[in-house]
Amino acid sequence: MHDIRAIRENPEAFDAALARRQEAPAASDLLAVDAERRAKIQAAEEAQAEQNRASKQVGAAKAKGDEAEFERLRALVASKKAEVTAMQAEAKDLDVKLTDMLARIANLPAADVPDGADETDNVEVNRWGEPRVFDFAPKEHFEIDGVARAMDFEMAAKLSGSRFVVLKGAVARLHRALAQFMIDTHVETNGLTEMQTPVLVRDEAMYGTDKLPKFGDDSYQTTNGWWLIPTSEVTLTYSVAGDILDAAQLPIRMTAHTLCFRSEAGSAGKDTAGMLRQHQFEKVEMVSITHPDESDAEQKRMLRCAEALLEALGIPYRTVVLCTGDMGFGARRTYDIEAWLPGQDAYREISSVSTTGDFQARRMNARFRPEGGGKPEFVHTLNGSGLAVGRCLIAVLENGQQQDGSVRLPDALAPYLGGRTMLSPEGQLV
CATH class of the missing domain: 1.10.287.40 (Serine-tRNA synthetase, tRNA binding domain)
Known part of the structure; x- marks a missing residue:
């Protein structure tokens, strides 16, 4: 606002x-x-x-x-x-x-955000890892032998229609392991407070986090009026709505692993193969509530939290700052982290880390009391994916694939997989 x-x-x-x-x-x-x-x-x-x-x-x-x-x-x-x-x-x-x-008017871009019309004008600011050179033609995630039988799109279509997937066996466990690894890292290393929040929210929560009124078609609403969250940014951020916090409480740093729901109303015909773009998916979210003077530094800290996860998993990535024409509605500045997907021979977004300034805080009347006294001021809010679990699964599978249809898994996940580090061509953890 x-x-x-x-x-x-x-x-x-x-x-x-x-x-x-x-x-x-x-x-x-x-x-x-x-x-x-x-x-x-x-x-x-x-x-x-x-x-x-x-x-x-x-x-x-x-x-x-x-x-x-x-x-x-x-x-x-x-x-x-x-x-x-x-x-x-x-x-x-x-x-x-x-x-x-x-x-209905988008947030104003920060002065240092590059001008541009679309994603082609985004500016790369960091790159990590060298994409692996394969001695065979790498496949997309859903084509890998050890994955194909455990990633069931036909069953999902029977249950729910298109843009859903049923994960089975070892691939389902790998998906769960990734989420646990992310949450544990955020809590134990990054100092975030783990939260377990609802996935059904009221109008006020969607409005306060700039998802309404302009983007109602991008989300799902139940017959009795609740909204299914597009990300736990909604619940984590809105948790301070109407509050007057003490300056000493800031920053508040939270993380949650939740189901997320998006209608993908504006993406007809886009990324229909595989599980890159789904109506239902899981994400580990990071949200920070900060003093206005600290929000820019906090955004960089959150960005490093997300990048470090990919580095621990050995996934090559690049980080770009979005230009003015590609930023989301509520963002003042956004960094996208794009993971290398050899099956697509391209970098694809796996995390967005945004600062909204006081844009959301004004909508939900979230303020803090300055240490020296005086009139309450609006906090700044930030959010970032840390990471999108399904997309991270894709990156792990495609980067670790072997010619025989097996997948070498990151050592960082071994503690969550009973010490096993391979997915066999038959789809078993070994």
């Missing part, structure tokens, strides 16, 4: 920032509604003052026995009361309209 006061003070800067996102100027329309709303509020206050003055005079007129003046003043009080009620209702409607307009 944007601060209308900041837009009043510098509408040109606001529109210039939107232009960097390739968005149309909005300050003029916003300020017109804002001016009308403020005028109604002022007029209502003036009418209220007149009503109050007339109310005081009613008793005096009655005491004097001036019946005509008494009736005139009574009529004036009634008229002003109706006028105040009407103008307050109009002001409230305008306030709702203004809030809705503001809620």
Whole structure:
């Protein structure tokens, strides 16, 4: 959510920032509604003052026995009361309209975010590991012999339709091991607090984390009104909604492993093969609630937490900072980590780490009390994948595949797999 006061003070800067996102100027329309709303509020206050003055005079007129003046003043009080009620209702409607307009405008990019139109303009900032040179043509994850029989898309289609998968046996265990490895690392090494949160949330939680009203079609809503979370960013971030925290409590660092649900409304025909893009998937999420002065440093810390997971698994990756035309709606700055997938001969996103500044905090009224006292200020919120479990499974399988259809697994997962480090061509852990 944007601060209308900041837009009043510098509408040109606001529109210039939107232009960097390739968005149309909005300050003029916003300020017109804002001016009308403020005028109604002022007029209502003036009418209220007149009503109050007339109310005081009613008793005096009655005491004097001036019946005509008494009736005139009574009529004036009634008229002003109706006028105040009407103008307050109009002001409230305008306030709702203004809030809705503001809620549909994307966050403004940080000054250091590169300008650009789409993903081709993203800027690489880091690269780790050398993609393995195969002496055979590497396959995609679902084509590997040791995987194919344990990754059942036909059964999933019978159960739920397209963009679902049933994992079986050793591959299901490997998927679970990856999630456990991620959570344990975040808790024991990165100092995050593990959370177990609901996957069903109310409108307020989706709105407060900028998923509503603009992107309702991208999520699933139950018949009784709850929303299935697109990621636990929603629950972890909204956990501080309405709070006034002490500065000493910051930063708050959380992680959760949850099911996630996305309708993929805007991705028809995209990544339909395999389990790269699913309606239901699992993700380990990181969320930080910070002091505004610390949010940029916190984003870099979170980025390293995610990168280090891939390094521990031996997965080559590259990190890019997204340009203004490729950033998500709520982000002020986003880094994407892209894992190397030899089956696709490409780097593909496996994590996004974003700072939203106070964009989400304003929507959910999350504040902190400065150490030296003074008026509460909005916190900054950050979120990042640490990591997408299914995509990480794909990366492990494709990078570790052998010509005979087996898969060499990362040593970091051995403690979660009973010490075993191979997936046989028959789909067994050995």
